[in-house]
Amino acid sequence: xxLERFISDAISPWMKREGPESDIVLSSxxxxxxxxxxxxxxxxxxxxxxxxxxxxxxSCTNEEETEPxxxxxxxxLKPIQKxxxxxxxxxxxxxxxxxxxGAVLMNDDESVSIMLNEEDHIRIQCLAPGFQLEEVLHKxxxxxxxxxxxxxxxxxxxxxxxxxxxxxxxxxxxASVMMHLPALVLTKKMSRxxxxxxxxxxxxxxxxxxxxxxxxxxxxxxNQMTLGKSEEDIMEDLAxxxxxxIQQERAARKQLQDALKLQLEDxxxxxxxxxxNCRIIQSKxxxxxxxxxxxxxxxxxxxxxxxxxxxxxxxxxxxGFLQQYAGxxxxxxxxxxxxxxxxxERIKLENR
Amino acid sequence: xxxxxxxxxxASLHFTKIINGEKTEFHICEHCAKEKGxxxxxxxxxxxxxxxxxxxxxxxxxPNTPSSNFIPPSLSCEKCGxxxxxxAKIGRFGCENCYKAFESKLNPIFKRVHxxxxxxxxxxxxxxxxxxxxxxxxxxxxxxxxxxxxxxEFEKAAETRDIIREIERRLExxxxx
Numbered sequence: 358x359x360l361e362r363f364i365s366d367a368i369s370p371w372m373k374r375e376g377p378e379s380d381i382v383l384s385s386x387x388x389x390x391x392x393x394x395x396x397x398x399x400x401x402x403x404x405x406x407x408x409x410x411x412x413x414x415x416s417c418t419n420e421e422e423t424e425p426x427x428x429x430x431x432x433x434l435k436p437i438q439k440x441x442x443x444x445x446x447x448x449x450x451x452x453x454x455x456x457x458x459g460a461v462l463m464n465d466d467e468s469v470s471i472m473l474n475e476e477d478h479i480r481i482q483c484l485a486p487g488f489q490l491e492e493v494l495h496k497x498x499x500x501x502x503x504x505x506x507x508x509x510x511x512x513x514x515x516x517x518x519x520x521x522x523x524x525x526x527x528x529x530x531x532a533s534v535m536m537h538l539p540a541l542v543l544t545k546k547m548s549r550x551x552x553x554x555x556x557x558x559x560x561x562x563x564x565x566x567x568x569x570x571x572x573x574x575x576x577x578x579x580n581q582m583t584l585g586k587s588e589e590d591i592m593e594d595l596a597x598x599x600x601x602x603i604q605q606e607r608a609a610r611k612q613l614q615d616a617l618k619l620q621l622e623d624x625x626x627x628x629x630x631x632x633x634n635c636r637i638i639q640s641k642x643x644x645x646x647x648x649x650x651x652x653x654x655x656x657x658x659x660x661x662x663x664x665x666x667x668x669x670x671x672x673x674x675x676x677g678f679l680q681q682y683a684g685x686x687x688x689x690x691x692x693x694x695x696x697x698x699x700x701x702e703r704i705k706l707e708n709r
Numbered sequence: 710x711x712x713x714x715x716x717x718x719x720a721s722l723h724f725t726k727i728i729n730g731e732k733t734e735f736h737i738c739e740h741c742a743k744e745k746g747x748x749x750x751x752x753x754x755x756x757x758x759x760x761x762x763x764x765x766x767x768x769x770x771x772p773n774t775p776s777s778n779f780i781p782p783s784l785s786c787e788k789c790g791x792x793x794x795x796x797a798k799i800g801r802f803g804c805e806n807c808y809k810a811f812e813s814k815l816n817p818i819f820k821r822v823h824x825x826x827x828x829x830x831x832x833x834x835x836x837x838x839x840x841x842x843x844x845x846x847x848x849x850x851x852x853x854x855x856x857x858x859x860x861x862e863f864e865k866a867a868e869t870r871d872i873i874r875e876i877e878r879r880l881e882x883x884x885x886x
Binding site for chain 1: 836
């Protein structure tokens with residue numbers, strides 16, 4: 358398969374669209390956790406009741422008023438196929454590895470995925486490019502209402518939507534944005550911003566890599582509380598903080614450009630050079646260089662490279678995708694070689 | 710002394726934790742100590758559920774001070790069979806009925822996890838929503854009925870009683886279907 362074809366198949370169609378503030382916010386996501394009345398939760402369910410859950414949801418999403426959804430049963434997928442779905446953020450690692458009778462429903466452009474029999478019976482997930490929290494919540498609510506037409510949810514007047522984990526009870530809503538924050542990391546401001554955000558009841562995570570040492574300077578900010586606040590309030594609080602962080606990142610970028618233009622250019626061009634010429638590259642170094650190149654594109658220091666390169670290559674250079682592209686299982690050393698080849702070829706596509 | 714985790718085996722490991730000057734004692738068996746990585750020296754593994762499990766146990770870890778936090782070993786959910794100890798250990802409910810079965814223990818947990826909140830303030834599902842509205846109406850009508858009886862307005866009381874019966878019948882049917 359040609360690289361262009363592989364990339365176009367591998368990247369979810371929704372990711373190819375450009376969203377608001379997409380120089381800093383890569384994507385917005387909403388997840389609603391729901392359970393069906395009278396069925397025990399997946400951790401306590403047997404095969405029969407788990408299959409009944411799948412049956413009742415697939416029949417109500419099959420009606421004409423919804424866009425077509427494709428159903429994948431976890432037990433029928435190979436480990437590499439599941440890994441690829443995890444790397445595309447379409448299913449959780451938990452569904453891929455733990456859930457015994459898990460399944461997922463996806464729409465055509467992969468912006469909607471409904472996980473079944475994960476920790477909860479139903480997990481509705483909606484994704485959109487850029488900063489579009491309101492839109493994704495609206496979409497998730499539509500699907501929620503549609504499912505509710507056909508099934509009774511486990512709902513309590515006092516506690517709201519009942520979920521398996523006490524951290525999700527109430528609204529069952531987890532909203533998050535993925536942000537690229539290279540200037541805040543470079544200017545060492547991120548280590549002060551993270552505790553401040555935590556104090557507001559929001560969580561900050563590096564998506565790739567652990568803790569504050571986020572690979573590729575990509576951070577996820579999400580709400581922690583699900584009980585006692587309305588969906589709108591939760592989203593407003595999150596959106597307010599995200600807007601602040603966007604401003605801070607923009608200010609830091611300007612500061613870098615004003616004070617250290619040459620040093621910045623040197624750093625970014627070197628990273629581009631590394632990606633263009635590497636023969637062996639580990640994921641950590643690749644993520645760092647890709648982040649630099651993306652910053653270079655946003656600041657118009659590196660012209661003529663498409664903006665989606667960071668999003669694309671952060672996904673494509675993960676172990677699952679590399680092995681799918683290679684069509685075989687690879688050792689970590691072999692992956693580093695494949696990763697280098699894939700990145701070089703991808704950048705060559707830009708220079709034509 | 711029995712292990713505070715499984716309540717089955719003899720406790721053979723005794724720990725004292727001092728966090729912010731607050732002293733907590735743990736008495737557990739070797740088996741449970743291994744499962745709870747935090748007790749093994751040099752092990753840093755920990756997950757959200759372990760963290761949560763710590764919260765769920767609350768101060769039930771101080772065995773010499775029986776208090777309102779004492780959890781009877783029999784506390785369990787009759788629908789899915791999950792015991793409170795199991796719930797505290799894995800940090801997840803087994804079914805919707807667990808919320809009722811463990812009701813008396815939940816407020817402190819929700820308060821810690823959700824910034825002091827214990828009551829839902831968000832979306833109400835459309836269908837369940839209508840019966841919630843009716844339940845509220847029912848409460849109001851019952852209060853009115855009492856008032857009519859006290860005031861000896863028996864005609865109005867009879868009318869109200871009929872409306873109450875009608876709503877109760879509807880709610881009952883809704884539950885069956």
